[in-house]
Amino acid sequence: MSATPTFSQTPRQEQPLLVVRPRFVPDVVIASTLPLAIFLTLWGGGFCGGFFYVLFDKQDVNTPTWFPFVACALSTFFGLPLLVLIGTQRMYARTEYRFYRDRLEFEEGFWTIEKKMIPYNRITEITLKEGVMQRRYGLGTIELLTAGTATRPQQSGIELRDIPNPSEVYEQVKALIHTT
Structure with a gap:
């Protein structure tokens, strides 16, 4: 027979003296993300654009030369801040x-x-x-x-x-x- 511990009194839950929560402001998050977004836009446009350019060229896809570079750059420039906004908003809601x-x-x-x-x-x-x-x-x-x-x-x-x-x-x- 196993013994289950019993407690004669439940400890009183201590109340916090101060509770602080962050405030989500999209402009602040975007401003802090902008330098990284610009860097990754250039990298994404160059590296990923080059990858897709070679892929399209091998498949004989008829697109302008600039298209994969611009498409990857725009996807990175708008996609990264969007992901950071969503993640930060959800994190702040829990913090x-x-x-x-x-x-x-x-x-x-x-x-x-x-x-x-x-x-x-x-x-x-x-x-x-x-x-x-x-x-x-x-x-x-x-x-x-x-x-x-x-x-x-x-x-x-x-x-x-x-x-x-x-x-x-x-x-x-x-x-x-x-x-x-």
């Missing part, structure tokens, strides 16, 4: 940062879901960044850095991206972390 008395717990991700708990006494640095597009919409990024682990000896931590009212949240987070 929530919960600040408790002594720790931060969060869940984020879309394809890969990451749940993590960071005790405040492990946080070594707090930084607020507000990019040009973020400032336009009243958003910012708060970085919480921790000492690196054995598998990643550099700084590690978390970025709270596209947070509304970033200066106010930064001050609240700083006060929570410094009171422990």
Whole structure:
């Protein structure tokens, strides 16, 4: 007969002192994706366009020489930001940062879901960044850095991206972390 553990009391669920969620703004996501999209447009147009040009040439497909290059470039230029927009929107819908008395717990991700708990006494640095597009919409990024682990000896931590009212949240987070 196996014994099932029983608990005389259910622990009371602690309520977070602060809950922060990112705000999805398509313009901010597109602006951050644009440099990569331009680079990959040139690469996609050249490499993939060349591949399809050779493929079409071998199959005797009657298309203008420029067509595979332009088609691949346009597909990359519009397709990459569209995929990033959809992925970011779905990730932000799931993301929530919960600040408790002594720790931060969060869940984020879309394809890969990451749940993590960071005790405040492990946080070594707090930084607020507000990019040009973020400032336009009243958003910012708060970085919480921790000492690196054995598998990643550099700084590690978390970025709270596209947070509304970033200066106010930064001050609240700083006060929570410094009171422990």
